[in-house]
Amino acid sequence: MNPLLSRLQPYPFERLRQLFATVTPSPDYPAISLGIGEPRHATPEFIKSALTAALGTGLASYPATAGEPTLREACAAWMQRRYGLELNPATQVLPVNGSREALFALAQTVIDPARAGATVVHPNPFYQIYEGAAFLAGAQPYYAPSDPSRNFAVDWESVPDDVWARTQLLYVCSPGNPTGAVMPLAEWQKLFELSDRHGFVIASDECYSEIYFRDEPPLGGLEAAMKLGRTDFRNLIALTSLSKRSNVPGLRSGFVAGDAALIKPFLLYRTYHGSAMSPVVQAASIAAWNDEAHVVENRRMYREKFAAVTPLLSAVMDVALPDASFYLWAGVPAAWQGNDTAFARELLAQYNVTVLPGSYLAREAAGHNPGQGRIRMALVAETAECLEAARRIVQFIQSRG
Numbered sequence: 001m002n003p004l005l006s007r008l009q010p011y012p013f014e015r016l017r018q019l020f021a022t023v024t025p026s027p028d029y030p031a032i033s034l035g036i037g038e039p040r041h042a043t044p045e046f047i048k049s050a051l052t053a054a055l056g057t058g059l060a061s062y063p064a065t066a067g068e069p070t071l072r073e074a075c076a077a078w079m080q081r082r083y084g085l086e087l088n089p090a091t092q093v094l095p096v097n098g099s100r101e102a103l104f105a106l107a108q109t110v111i112d113p114a115r116a117g118a119t120v121v122h123p124n125p126f127y128q129i130y131e132g133a134a135f136l137a138g139a140q141p142y143y144a145p146s147d148p149s150r151n152f153a154v155d156w157e158s159v160p161d162d163v164w165a166r167t168q169l170l171y172v173c174s175p176g177n178p179t180g181a182v183m184p185l186a187e188w189q190k191l192f193e194l195s196d197r198h199g200f201v202i203a204s205d206e207c208y209s210e211i212y213f214r215d216e217p218p219l220g221g222l223e224a225a226m227k228l229g230r231t232d233f234r235n236l237i238a239l240t241s242l243s244k245r246s247n248v249p250g251l252r253s254g255f256v257a258g259d260a261a262l263i264k265p266f267l268l269y270r271t272y273h274g275s276a277m278s279p280v281v282q283a284a285s286i287a288a289w290n291d292e293a294h295v296v297e298n299r300r301m302y303r304e305k306f307a308a309v310t311p312l313l314s315a316v317m318d319v320a321l322p323d324a325s326f327y328l329w330a331g332v333p334a335a336w337q338g339n340d341t342a343f344a345r346e347l348l349a350q351y352n353v354t355v356l357p358g359s360y361l362a363r364e365a366a367g368h369n370p371g372q373g374r375i376r377m378a379l380v381a382e383t384a385e386c387l388e389a390a391r392r393i394v395q396f397i398q399s400r401g
C-alpha cells in the first residue's frame, strides 16, 4: 500500500459523526443541518434540459481530456464577462470534473517530492483537500493561520522565509471557506512577489466567487494578476466551479484557467489520470456558463437569507455578514469557554440543530488551532429553515444565561 495514505486525516464530517455518536438529538424539534456545505437551492431546469438533450449522442464516444472547444470557449467567454480577461481557450483554459479533483490533481502535477523539504502552504482553517493533496504528492503542508482581527485574512507574514524557500505550491481560497473573506489586491501583490522570489505555483480556489454580499464582486486571482500587469499569469492557476454558482454539485463540473505553461503539463497528467468530462456534462456546463440570470437569482436568495439570519445570531454571538460564500463563521459565546465541540453536541441534544465545530476545519499549528472556539454554519437550506435554526440557536445560547 502507498504509505502516504496513512497520513490522510478523517474528513470533518466523519469526525462530526463520531462526536455525535453518543448524542441523542432532541425529539422535540425536527432536525436541521447547517453542517454540510452543499448547495441546496434547486438546479435550474434549463441545465437539466441541456443534460438530457445531450444524451442522444453524448454517451457514444470517448471525450477528449481537453474538452470540446465550445466548452473551453464558453468558459473563456465567462471569464471575459466576469473579470474582463482575454484568455486563449485553447491554451489557458481546461475543463475539470469539479474543483475538488482539480485541486488534488494539480498538486500531483506540480510537486517534485525529490526536492528537499517539498512544502505546500495553505490557509488554516481550510478545505481539507489541500492537505491531502500535499501529503499524497509527497509534500509537507504548512498551515498559515487566518487572523480574526483582520476579518480572517490569512496571516501570510507569519510564514517564515525558510518555509517560503522550499514551498512548491500555495493554495489560496478567496472567497474563503469557512471564513468568507475575500483577498484584496494588495495581498495578491505580496503573494505574487513571494512566488516570483521562490518560484512556487499559486492555485487560487474561487468556487464561492459568485455568492457575495458586497456590491463589488470578489476579485479573482487572474483579475488581480492582470491589474498588476502580469498578463502571462506566470505560475498562477485559478479554479472555478459550477457547483455553487449554478446549484449543480452533482454535475461535477468546473474549469481551471491561467498560466499556459502549467495548463499543458496538467493536461498531460489528466490524460493518464483519466479525468475527461462526459460530453453530456459538457453540454449542460456550456448552457450553465452561458447564462447569468440564474446566478443573479441564486445570489439574491442568499442575500435575502443572510440578511434575515445574521442579525438574529449576531445579537447573541460573535458573528458578522461575511464578504462572500454561504457560511457564517461564528465565535461560540463565553459560557462555552471556547469549546466548539461541546457547543455543537449540546445544540444537537437540546435543539436538534447540527453545526460544524471550527476546530475540525483547522489544524493545531504553533500550539494553536485557529478554528477552536468557532463554529461553521452553512446557510444552504431555504430561508425559513435557516431562520428556524437561528431562532433555536438564540434560545439555546440565552438559556445558558
Ligand SMILES: Cc1ncc(COP(=O)(O)O)c(C=O)c1O
Pocket: 037, 097, 098, 099, 100, 101, 127, 173, 176, 177, 205, 207, 240, 241, 242, 243, 244, 249, 253, 254
Ligand atoms: C473551498 C472549496 N473548494 C472546493 C470545493 C469543491 O467544490 P467542487 O468540487 O464541487 O467544485 C469546495 C466544496 O465544498 C470548497 O468548499
